[in-house]
Amino acid sequence: MSDSPTLGITGVTGTIGGQVARLLAEAGESLVLLARNQAKAPELPRAVVRPADYGNRNLCEHSLEGIETLFMVSGRESENRMEEHHSFIDAAAAAGVRHIVYTSFMGAAPDATFTLARDHYATEEYIKAAGVSYTFLRDCLYLDFIDAMIGDDGVIRGPAANGAVAGVAQADVVACTVAVLRDPAAHAGVTYTLTGPEALTMAQIAHIVSTVRGTHVTFHNETIPEAYDSRRKWPAPEWQYDAWVSTYTAIAAGEMEHVTDDVETLTGRRPLSLKDVLLGSRA
Ligand SMILES: NC(=O)c1ccc[n+]([C@@H]2O[C@H](COP(=O)([O-])OP(=O)(O)OC[C@H]3O[C@@H](n4cnc5c(N)ncnc54)[C@H](OP(=O)(O)O)[C@@H]3O)[C@@H](O)[C@H]2O)c1
Numbered sequence: 001m002s003d004s005p006t007l008g009i010t011g012v013t014g015t016i017g018g019q020v021a022r023l024l025a026e027a028g029e030s031l032v033l034l035a036r037n038q039a040k041a042p043e044l045p046r047a048v049v050r051p052a053d054y055g056n057r058n059l060c061e062h063s064l065e066g067i068e069t070l071f072m073v074s075g076r077e078s079e080n081r082m083e084e085h086h087s088f089i090d091a092a093a094a095a096g097v098r099h100i101v102y103t104s105f106m107g108a109a110p111d112a113t114f115t116l117a118r119d120h121y122a123t124e125e126y127i128k129a130a131g132v133s134y135t136f137l138r139d140c141l142y143l144d145f146i147d148a149m150i151g152d153d154g155v156i157r158g159p160a161a162n163g164a165v166a167g168v169a170q171a172d173v174v175a176c177t178v179a180v181l182r183d184p185a186a187h188a189g190v191t192y193t194l195t196g197p198e199a200l201t202m203a204q205i206a207h208i209v210s211t212v213r214g215t216h217v218t219f220h221n222e223t224i225p226e227a228y229d230s231r232r233k234w235p236a237p238e239w240q241y242d243a244w245v246s247t248y249t250a251i252a253a254g255e256m257e258h259v260t261d262d263v264e265t266l267t268g269r270r271p272l273s274l275k276d277v278l279l280g281s282r283a
Pocket residue numbers: 010011012013014015016017035036037040052053054055073074075076077084103105139140141142145
């Protein structure tokens with residue numbers, strides 16, 4: 001595989017990985033696109049597609065042969081996501097990958113209020129222990145997902161109280177990732193926290209959505225039991241309810257409010273705001 005590309009991109013059938021791959025291909029990079037469903041991978045110039053399901057250790061080790069720098073998009077949330085991450089990182093280390101760029105979450109820590117941020121911390125630690133060089137991109141809440149937080153009745157419900165969140169546009173996460181992948185050595189050992197330009201309370205978010213869309217969106221500050229009850233109409237395992245509810249309690253605890261200048265440092269421009277994202281700006 002000596003003439004093969006040495007830059008591997010996962011998540012290419014999804015939003016972040018797909019856009020990162022497209023921008024890098026447009027910039028002339030040769031890529032290995034790693035997809036668990038190869039048929040869904042985008043067709044890009046100078047790109048080869050190889051199979052990679054994080055939980056399949058042997059398959060991934062083979063597909064990662066010759067890769068020096070790997071962009072690892074965090075896997076779909078599931079009961080065994082951590083085992084899948086470990087398996088994939090083991091495969092990368094065994095295949096000789098030198099640098100992993102990983103999409104983590106703001107405030108990743110063993111005692112983070114947002115339960116999935118604990119898993120991201122554990123994944124970061126596993127990558128460090130694997131002995132490869134790394135860059136962690138700790139994303140705040142995606143501004144693009146605000147719409148999904150609004151109920152059919154125009155109400156955002158959750159125990160976020162007056163806490164604020166410095167949500168980041170996926171387009172900015174993509175731009176930062178591309179900047180890192182084009183010169184990984186310059187970002188080795190660095191953890192970036194990617195936020196938007198401002199921290200907004202859920203009430204402010206509701207107001208901005210209402211103003212931009214001309215609709216009536218409000219915020220209801222649920223109690224924690226109320227939050228679990230209102231989500232039980234969607235059948236899900238208990239860890240999923242914990243993740244959904246703790247997204248809001250983490251905001252209430254102030255764990256997503258700190259605005260950083262990391263997006264501007266990496267891209268050279270001010271990050272997109274919620275209003276920009278609602279208006280469809282892609283920067
Ligand atoms: N910061 C936030 O607000 C926030 C919110 C939600 C999610 N996230 C995290 O950010 C990541 C990227 O976001 P996104 O919008 O790009 O997600 P997305 O569109 O759902 O894409 C996820 C990508 O990861 C691939 N993938 C998932 N599990 C995998 C596995 N076990 N093995 C191999 N590939 C796997 C998917 O492949 P398939 O097409 O085969 O499924 C897809 O290509 C998500 O995966 C999630 O972990 C962050």
